[in-house]
Amino acid sequence: MKKWLTVLTLSLLVLALAACGAKNGNNAGGAAAENAASNAGAGASEPITLKVGASPVPHAEILNHIKDALAKEGVSLEVVEFTDYVQPNVQLYEKKLDANFFQHVPYLDEFNKERGYDLVSVGTVHVEPIGAYSDSLKSKDELKDGATIAIPNDATNGGRALKLLADNGLITLKDGAGISATVKDIATNPKNLKFKELEAATLPRVLNQVDLAIINTNYALDAKLNPTKDALFIEGKESPYANIVAARPDNKDSEGIQKLIKVLNSDEVKKFIEDNYAGAIVPAF
Structure with a gap:
């Protein structure tokens, strides 16, 4: 009887250890899966969408040219064309746009003064001699x-x-x-x-x-x-009226805006301006 009790006790002990091991294994596998999912989520970034107002020529043309380059940087660019010099700033201020590209700093300063706006320049791109x-x-x-x-x-x-x-x-x-x-x-x-x-x-x-x-x-x-x-x-090339990208104080330092101006100030864009506008537009960077 003692012999059978000993065998039974050992069997139960083995089963208990096996169950414990399986549980720990499952827990380890679950944790690993959770960590993997967490890491995957941490590595993925939300796509950035930028809505930028611009005059049709040359601003919208330049912006449309850089869409692919921005896409590689994780930025989806939407270009909204305007044929006036008022609405691009109004809609930027009202947050219907993320940025605009059509004006020079003297115009922006005067517009801000007249409207009580606080729009800012985030970088120059080119000069359009009048x-x-x-x-x-x-x-x-x-x-x-x-x-x-x-x-x-x-x-x-x-x-x-x-x-x-x-x-x-x-x-x-x-x-x-x-x-x-x-x-x-x-x-x-x-x-x-x-x-x-x-x-x-x-x-x-x-x-x-x-x-x-x-x-x-x-x-x-x-x-x-x-x-x-x-x-x-x-006007000569020395004109101080460089065209700028404008944004709001609340988004001027955002990742999307900074990527936009970085691409606009690239050697590739400089070449595009020089090749396509034959001196009518002069890079300002």
């Missing part, structure tokens, strides 16, 4: 007394246009007239030039109605005008 165009004239020397000149009606581009005219000897401006100069700041006007202040986007369409129009390069290109060939005179 130029003078005409359907009827071959040179500025052909401008007659009382000729009509159309200029942008927004503060900074209007002042920029007047400075271009002053730099080319057609008018002079009062001392201290800066980037926000208006026609009221004209000191001398030897040819008695008349000025029409119009929305920048409409200027190419009024070329046949005026003697001369001062047109931003993006709108000139959109109207199939070649700034290096068709402009009677144009």
Whole structure:
């Protein structure tokens, strides 16, 4: 009897140990599976989507060109085109956009001041020299007394246009007239030039109605005008009006925005600008 009790006891002990081992093994396997799943989750990052407002030419063209490069960086880029200079900033401020790409810092500063906004530049991309165009004239020397000149009606581009005219000897401006100069700041006007202040986007369409129009390069290109060939005179490469990517203070340092400006400032984009715009647009980085 004692012998059978001993055998039974040993058998029960073996079974107990086996069960314990199986339990520990299952626990270890479960933990390993959980760790593997956890590690896999930790390694995966959420895709970033950026919605960026831009003028059709050249800004949207440049942005569309970098979509694949951004996709490799984990950023899905959506480009929203605007044909005016107001809504891209309004919609950025209202968080309908993540960023915009269409303006220079003087314009942004003036817009912020007028609207009470706090939009910021996160980096420069290129310069678009503003130029003078005409359907009827071959040179500025052909401008007659009382000729009509159309200029942008927004503060900074209007002042920029007047400075271009002053730099080319057609008018002079009062001392201290800066980037926000208006026609009221004209000191001398030897040819008695008349000025029409119009929305920048409409200027190419009024070329046949005026003697001369001062047109931003993006709108000139959109109207199939070649700034290096068709402009009677144009800003030099030293222009301080570099076009920027703008964002809000709450997202300017975000991963998506920083990746966007990094790709826009790449050698590949510089080459794209130089190859496709033949000097009408100059890289600013």
